Amino acid sequence: xxxxxxxxxxxxxxxxxxxxxxxxxxxxxxxxxxxxxxxxxxxxxxxxxxxxxxxxxxxxxxxxxxxxxxxxxxxxxxxxxxxxxxxxxxxxxxxxxxxxxxxxxxxxxxxxxxxxxxxxxxxxxxxxxxxxxxxxxxxxxxxxxxxxxxxxxxxxxxxxxxxxxxxxxxxxxxxxxxxxxxxxxxxxxxxxxxxxxxxxxxxxxxxxxxxxxxxxxxxxxxxxxxxxxxxxxxxxxxxxxxxxxxxxxxxxxxxxxxxxxxxxxxxxxxxx
Amino acid sequence: xxxxxxxxxxxxxxxxxxxxxxxxxxxxxxxxxxxxxxxxxxxxxxxxxxxxxxxxxxxxxxxxxxxxxxxxxxxxxxxxxxxxxxxxxxxxxxxxxxxxxxxxxxxxxxxxxxxxxxxxxxxxxxxxxxxxxxxxxxxxxxxxxxxxxxxxxxxxxxxxxxxxxxxxxxxxxxxxxxxxxxxxxxxxxxxxxxxxxxxxxxxxxxxxxxxxxxxxxxxxxxxxxxxxxxxxxxxxxxxxxxxxxxxxxxxxxxxxxxxxxxxxxxxxxxxxxxxxxxxxxxxxxxxxxxxxxxxxxxxxxxxxxxxxxxxxxxxxxxxxxxxxxxxxxxxxxxxxxxx
Numbered sequence: 001x002x003x004x005x006x007x008x009x010x011x012x013x014x015x016x017x018x019x020x021x022x023x024x025x026x027x028x029x030x031x032x033x034x035x036x037x038x039x040x041x042x043x044x045x046x047x048x049x050x051x052x053x054x055x056x057x058x059x060x061x062x063x064x065x066x067x068x069x070x071x072x073x074x075x076x077x078x079x080x081x082x083x084x085x086x087x088x089x090x091x092x093x094x095x096x097x098x099x100x101x102x103x104x105x106x107x108x109x110x111x112x113x114x115x116x117x118x119x120x121x122x123x124x125x126x127x128x129x130x131x132x133x134x135x136x137x138x139x140x141x142x143x144x145x146x147x148x149x150x151x152x153x154x155x156x157x158x159x160x161x162x163x164x165x166x167x168x169x170x171x172x173x174x175x176x177x178x179x180x181x182x183x184x185x186x187x188x189x190x191x192x193x194x195x196x197x198x199x200x201x202x203x204x205x206x207x208x209x210x211x212x213x214x215x216x217x218x219x220x221x222x223x224x225x226x227x228x229x230x231x232x233x234x235x236x237x238x239x240x241x242x243x244x245x246x247x248x249x250x251x252x253x254x255x256x257x258x259x260x261x262x263x264x265x266x267x268x269x270x271x272x
Numbered sequence: 273x274x275x276x277x278x279x280x281x282x283x284x285x286x287x288x289x290x291x292x293x294x295x296x297x298x299x300x301x302x303x304x305x306x307x308x309x310x311x312x313x314x315x316x317x318x319x320x321x322x323x324x325x326x327x328x329x330x331x332x333x334x335x336x337x338x339x340x341x342x343x344x345x346x347x348x349x350x351x352x353x354x355x356x357x358x359x360x361x362x363x364x365x366x367x368x369x370x371x372x373x374x375x376x377x378x379x380x381x382x383x384x385x386x387x388x389x390x391x392x393x394x395x396x397x398x399x400x401x402x403x404x405x406x407x408x409x410x411x412x413x414x415x416x417x418x419x420x421x422x423x424x425x426x427x428x429x430x431x432x433x434x435x436x437x438x439x440x441x442x443x444x445x446x447x448x449x450x451x452x453x454x455x456x457x458x459x460x461x462x463x464x465x466x467x468x469x470x471x472x473x474x475x476x477x478x479x480x481x482x483x484x485x486x487x488x489x490x491x492x493x494x495x496x497x498x499x500x501x502x503x504x505x506x507x508x509x510x511x512x513x514x515x516x517x518x519x520x521x522x523x524x525x526x527x528x529x530x531x532x533x534x535x536x537x538x539x540x541x542x543x544x545x546x547x548x549x550x551x552x553x554x555x556x557x558x559x560x561x562x563x564x565x566x567x568x569x570x571x572x573x574x575x576x577x578x579x580x581x582x583x584x585x586x587x588x589x590x591x592x593x594x595x596x597x598x599x600x601x602x603x604x605x606x607x608x609x610x611x
Contacts, residue, residue: 101475109472115466117463122464132468137473182470
């Protein structure tokens with residue numbers, strides 16, 4: 001019971017979607033204690049589009065996001081990002097190989113991830129947080145990385161907070177630094193895992209504003225959130241997950257204003 | 273309603289911007305403090321009296337040998353043993369702690385067995401063993417087991433009493449420190465490593481750049497404690513036997529001059545002095561590795577290095593001050609509240 005997305009309104013130069021998820025299952029644990037979190041998910045995310053994933057807690061939305069970034073190993077199925085199979089390689093004889101951690105790290109470096117709890121490096125200033133990956137992973141010169149980091153921190157409105165430690169920043173500021181940190185690697189795809197759920201209500205707006213700005217710049221984004229307003233306004237495509245499968249998907253207008261799927265209707269009645 | 277104070281009632285300042293006059297109230301009487309202070313004073317006087325008036329302590333002899341060249345050289349050797357063995361132990365301990373977290377079961381097993389053995393046998397026994405190694409294995413060779421040998425060393429030349437003592441102390445200490453480092457690594461939020469992973473950092477870099485520096489906050493205080501403990505454990509190197517350290521030097525002088533008590537006091541005073549200095553160092557290290565946490569050092573990139581910023585004793589800014597100063601918590605044009 002899964003739906004495949006038809007890429008919304010053209011604009012993509014390639015027919016290959018940015019993200020292609022096919023028949024993905026994820027099982028945590030073994031034997032009797034095993035939990036089947038993803039039960040066959042198919043999803044396409046077109047280049048330059050914003051996909052918002054909705055669903056009740058425990059429906060598998062965050063797990064799906066983490067699987068795309070290989071923070072979780074999938075149990076079955078396959079995930080392609082930018083046309084590249086994530087985490088595995090088929091050889092000429094049709095045998096599947098696990099990729100070396102070095103290659104997996106390179107694959108991850110093209111995907112930005114923003115976490116619910118920010119996870120800024122607590123012992124580094126905002127500037128050092130943003131410079132870290134370009135210098136350590138890309139081998140960028142410090143001066144160059146610094147200039148770029150300052151530019152990115154300016155873009156998320158934190159030019160005057162570059163020397164602050166995460167503990168000296170508000171939740172909204174920390175999340176904006178986290179977005180700048182992910183952008184510093186020039187990702188082709190940004191994943192947002194409930195980026196505003198840990199924030200006080202009055203701080204949500206500043207983070208959503210940065211994300212809106214990013215979307216209008218043409219960044220491909222997959223956003224797990226409960227912000228229906230954001231979904232309605234920014235998303236090209238909305239996906240509703242329940243119990244490990246995608247039960248409804250479509251354009252935000254159709255899906256959110258006139259939900260036909262009873263579980264989605266039930267969910268929206270609780271969230272709105 | 274009358275007030276005994278002559279100041280105006282608080283919170284009635286005419287200018288609402290002005291800071292209010294702080295409340296002036298008599299403190300709660302604390303007679304317990306005075307009683308305990310008097311009691312402690314009496315006990316302290318008794319202790320000083322007991323030390324000073326007892327002729328057995330021979331304070332003149334203590335003062336004489338406190339600066340004796342043999343004793344001061346003993347202090348030097350004790351310091352070399354303490355810091356040398358701690359440095360070696362820290363390197364080993366970090367390796368062991370990382371091995372214990374490895375997904376390689378061989379690595380995990382080796383680290384577990386090492387800690388099991390070196391923590392499970394007395395340090396004294398281990399030191400005796402290291403002293404006897406040149407008897408047990410007169411020659412060490414590098415080569416294929418049961419096969420040809422490439423290099424051969426005489427153990428007596430390679431492992432002198434000093435190296436036997438240093439190795440013995442370090443290998444034992446590493447087992448304890450490994451557990452401290454492991455606790456430190458476990459104290460870092462797994463989200464930190466995950467975020468680094470998501471940025472494409474490899475495991476080695478994640479450990480070195482992200483996890484270990486934050487684990488230091490937890491590792492440093494008990495390691496300082498271990499260093500202080502090691503300072504005194506060096507007195508056991510007589511088991512090797514290594515005979516130049518502070519404890520052996522002072523007791524040798526004591527035996528030779530038939531004045532063991534004053535020389536024990538000399539040793540105790542030196543250990544106490546070094547411990548005091550170590551405590552100051554530990555305090556600075558703790559402050560350095562605590563930066564970015566619980567208020568931490570003020571923003572700015574100046575005071576780098578563990579002993580860097582000194583004299584910045586003014587009220588440290590708290591997190592809430594920065595949050596308020598940020599001014600992003602209100603008047604937001606994008607404010608959008610979804611329940």
